Amino acid sequence: MPLTDTPAAPTAFTRDPLWWRSAVIYQVYVRSFADSDGDGTGDLRGVRSRLGYLQELGVDALWFNPWYPSPLADGGYDVADYRGIHPAFGTLADAEELIAEAAARGIRTIIDVVPNHVSSEHRWFREALAAGPGSPERERFWFHPGKGPNGDEMPTNWVSNFQGDTWTRTTNPDGTPGEWYLHLFAPEQPDLNWNHPEVRAEHEDILRFWFDRGVAGVRIDSAGLLIKDPALPEVPAEPGPGEHPTEDRDEVHEVYRAWRRVADSYEGTRVLVGEVWVPDASRFAAYLRPDEMHTAFNFDFMTRPWRADELRASIDLMLAAHAPVGAPSTWVLSNHDVTRPVTRYGRDDSGFAFAKKRFGTPTDLELGTRRARAAALLAAALPGSLYVYQGDELGLPEVELPREVLEDPMHFRSGGVDPGRDGCRVPLPWRGTATPFGFSPDGVRPVASAAPAAPWLPQPAEWAALTVQAQEADPGSMLWLYRQALRIRKRERSLGDGPMTWMPSEPGVLAFSRGDDVVCVTNLGEEPIALPEHDRILLSSAPLVGGLLAHDSTAWLHRTA
Template sequence: MTMPAVDTAPDAPQPHGDDLWWRSAVIYQVYVRSFADANGDGTGDLAGVRAHLPYLAELGVDAIWFTPWYPSPLADGGYDVADYRDIHPAFGALRDAELLIADALRLGIRTIVDIVPNHVSSEHPWFREALAAGPGAPERERFWFHPGKGPNGDEMPTGWVSNFQGETWTRTTNPDGTPGEWYLHLFTPEQPDLNWNHPDVRREHEDILRFWFDRGVAGVRIDSAGLLIKDPTLPEVPERPAPGQHPTEDRDEVHEVYRTWRRIADSYDGARVLVGEVWVPDAKRFADYLRPDEMHTAFNFDFMSRAWDAAELRTSIDLMLDAHAPVGAPSTWVLSNHDVTRPVTRYGREDSTFAFATKRFGTPTDLELGTRRARAAALLTAALPGSLYVYQGDELGLPEAELPREVLQDPMHFRSEGVDPGRDGCRVPMPWAGTASPFGFSPDEASEGPWLPQPADWAARTVEAQEADPGSMLRLYREALRLRRAEPGLGDGRLRWLEPAPGVLAFARHDVVNVTNLSDAPVELPAHDEVLLASAPLAGDRLPPDSTAWLRVRPGSSRSRPDAP
């Protein structure tokens, strides 16, 4: 049975303003558990976020994207959802979410919530009912229960490999204690995959969208958006699957799901946006998710996976702009998130690319170099056409925390048999003020320390310390986002490449020129009327290595407009 929808909150706010806000938006990602702890239990909560909304307004963001805030056993950081119509008790209550959405809107900040349609928690009522019902029961049809192979059913139904490494099937135990069927989980065993061929699954998620839209959220971020549909014949993965022929990824049938969701979003006043987490290497297939009747935008992961190299980054920028152009969708730009090694650390390594398979303990990092490059990258991405995502703490230049093994909680660490440090290093609680942990994350009288330990040297990286430092990363971000909002040439729109020296990226956006020096020597800046902002001090008209400058070239001045037709 589909769970009943809950009535709209009586004072549910409604998003307002420009229906195309999402094309140029600056969206700030909040990982609730690590943002701010109001009640002193060591875990971030919604009251903590509400208390810091003025900080986000001053930073200059247009929306907040919350990673899952629902009831969950937290086997995978909340991406194992047990109930979509409530809030995890450690974070607060549903009323806290409603008040937060309303408070944020009063400051001009919209809310985007995370939906995880591929799977639910093994503690979700549906899955518990399925286990209790036994083989062949209708309750099991909402999932992928299947007999095993071999004479006694002891072998997994397929050899599919998990996104978290390891096996994708777990065997159940029948009520009489005998070995039972297997169930599919592309992630951890605590995250059983839903069967999207079942009408209950589709109806339930459509009701979930309406539940949160009714409460005033401006959009949903769709986790693992390309994984929903599976081939019911359960074939093995071909060595080179043709487009749409992978048994679990990017199947053609998934697009009807998002066309239905778009119709629901469009039925509401004010733009309610669908943002996809779409890992699809083929540019054409990626763009298919962004057709006018499907998602509004999708995450661009290509850029943040590239090395700190001018040719690599230009290739990525061109690739993504070209991929979006046929469907008229804006690209998104992001340097990190709750799954990715932070840019200050990543850009300070010999291999500055990012791939889950290459993460290792003890990888050497030059944090001074990484910070310089992260400052330059912040301005570069903020100047590109489309929307910008900022992961909490990147505006402070936080590095990836090197945590002791005994405190790690991420399943990626354990499923790699301890080789991968996992993602906890980018999830360490935010430092707000003071000279010692909890650095203002929790009240002084807190009963518990932060759920993950904060490095002692973060005292120089707190919000309080950086607000007092004109050259800090925080002050750079604030000024960049202020200019981005004030300059009509930035945000959504077009880009025109200029041709500077080797190792330099330069492009024009109306009368603003971005110059990023990725070479190992200073370079002369192009002719300009004014330096709007630079990530590092200039030496006259010379831009140091690993730096970005934004320049003004005024229309009608003695210098021609760089992108004039």
């Protein structure tokens, strides 16, 4: 199958107001997807050149990580200008052409919005530093005098999501120590003050800017962190609902009601997708009320270990959390922050926790790949929408990179013990037997006199067996499995959004029906099992063993209603 082909005319694409409830959404990390100009960095023209591949895969929408101008102190989540495109990725015109070309193939575009903070290079923050204490410019952020006789102590002892301190002290124009400013993440990401009307108005205008260009939705980064308690109290030992000074405060819902009004003012459904890390199910569901977000990321499922009881508990938890507000759940196995499934499921600790990431953790990739195939079919059979992180459809493993090439701030702020997140961000392999594996065009040089640039992160030599080209020729590959799964998912009306019913099963087995005619069975036990009654097998993640479903395998079955 070629990597590009002729666009198809949109049909139900423009007419389905509920597309988001069952959508398969593919996450594009632009820097690592495809490089069109040979500089070693992925770009929007590279994405455009691979739209045929994405259409063939069977996705309904693309979610792009931040593509805006940024110093890249945190992979683009330090945004300097929300109305532009990072020069390494292209131009605003490239983005507009990509949105339109994808739409012509029936693929919508979702962009990332990072409302909690901006880059320290953002115009507002530069103006705030120049204006000095007490200025209106500083009111858009959280500037505050320090504690202690000389103001040498931080205003609070809040802990950063990137580990370490959450306050950085400024220097006055005369060289004396100045106020402190808040950053829940890196110092290069100062937090905005969402109590300020200009901050709220600016972000609503940003939504309109991109909706006017055809964007079908926004993914909202760190959605629960926007509102802070202006009294700056310390974090209680056991904060009650809404009592944490920086997380999940009740006032944040006013922000998303306003955003929903903006989204609903446009023709077609423009979706709001929240990154909401809230453990309490009822508090989580509050973000999905009919006048707020459409959906939110379900992180619980991908953090669970490869055990039937754990995965069933997660499925039950998330379906119950969404039911009161009538929202569909989302299912995701990884993203740009999380250890890839092939690696994660091949470890003794097959769950995921940032704090446990360490160099040199042993992995059985054969076992991990087998489980990742089974997990892919399990997730794709669950009710709601499905997210696929680029490269998971190729079965790419996490790469343990040399320390000298790492860029992720989580590595450095951990004191060097955490490998960080760059291992799941290595550029994709498209074809050939040697790096750059078609990620960059053959023989193209960014400057005529220069040598071709290497990919911004090095690709392992063993990825030659995992290229798109190699897998397209192999019916047993992960890519074939994903393509078949997404085609069947779209064809079978019982899959996607809709009811689900657990079926009786033995320990270590997950079995449920979708509608009257589709059954999904995942065997997480040690021994092969007999399949429930069916008239045909739609798809299996591994070959049957004497007519039995092997361990660490999933099968989709069809039965006559």
